[in-house]
Amino acid sequence: MPELPEVETIKVGLQNRIVGLTIKQLEVLNSKTLEGNSQNLLGKKILNIWRKAKVLGVDLSGNLSLVFHLKMTGQLIHSKVKTGDMLAGGHPTQDMAGPMPNSSTRVIFIFSDDSQLYFNDQRKFGWVKVIPTTEVGSIKFIQGLGPEPLEANFSWEVLKSQLSKRKNQPVKVALMDQSLISGVGNIYAAEACFDAEIDPRRKAATLSDQEWQRLHRGAIRSLTDGIKHGGSSRAHFVNAEGEPGLFLDYAFVYQRNGQPCKKCQSIIQKITLAGRGTYLCPNCQK
DNA sequence: CACTTGACCTGTCCGC
């Protein structure tokens, strides 16, 4: 799914589009996607949108919140085109993601102005919880999250001490462990290792302080660049407007196997680490 | 406890 930059992109989009609206109606097309009493949402006003690591939250009036995890293929698309207009054969939707709902739409939120928020998720791994705002902090998944690289007090020493808890794990795998460091997934872990010029297979315990400093900088840089380019779209990610992100045009290694390294022209390799595709430059990364 | 692998789902792409 969406990693930190993708969720951040959606957060900003929703802040601009749905804050202040009231939920008028709700359609749950896949019951396993939504946990909690959806009827409680009717008549509630959207007050605030927030993000923690890869989790997206929507605070509502009446001490109620929606907490989303998009996992691999989740999308949150806000459309101002009325479903009825599209069904009537009106002009094509302005959403680049295509007409909504579609076969992967799991939940539809309909607002006071008749605009709609579609929670799409092809693989059905994603979830949304309806929960009192005061209980969001007690969600087990959120409690288990480690520090985020974009927090103000995230130092290289924090990165070192957290990832060093997995001394025999490849450093790229440890970087993706949300209990150690949160928000980094498969794309940005690979990009961070490239930026740091560190082979993703290196055991965490073997890194020097200078290499921890480079990895710290690499993680922050790759996530920041991801946000700057509106996220990464391999196949599924779109922002709240339904548009793809452009970060992969700027990626150095992710999905570039067989292509020349943008720094040294060596051929980018693809390997498997902990079951996940991993990309690296065999010359730049040691 | 540390680490790896398979499961959860659906869809697409690639080789035979």
Place this chain on the structure above:
DNA sequence: TGCGGACAGGTCAAGT
């Protein structure tokens, strides 16, 4: 064209 297998942005549970 059809079919099987591998693979896909993430987490969990169960295995070693």
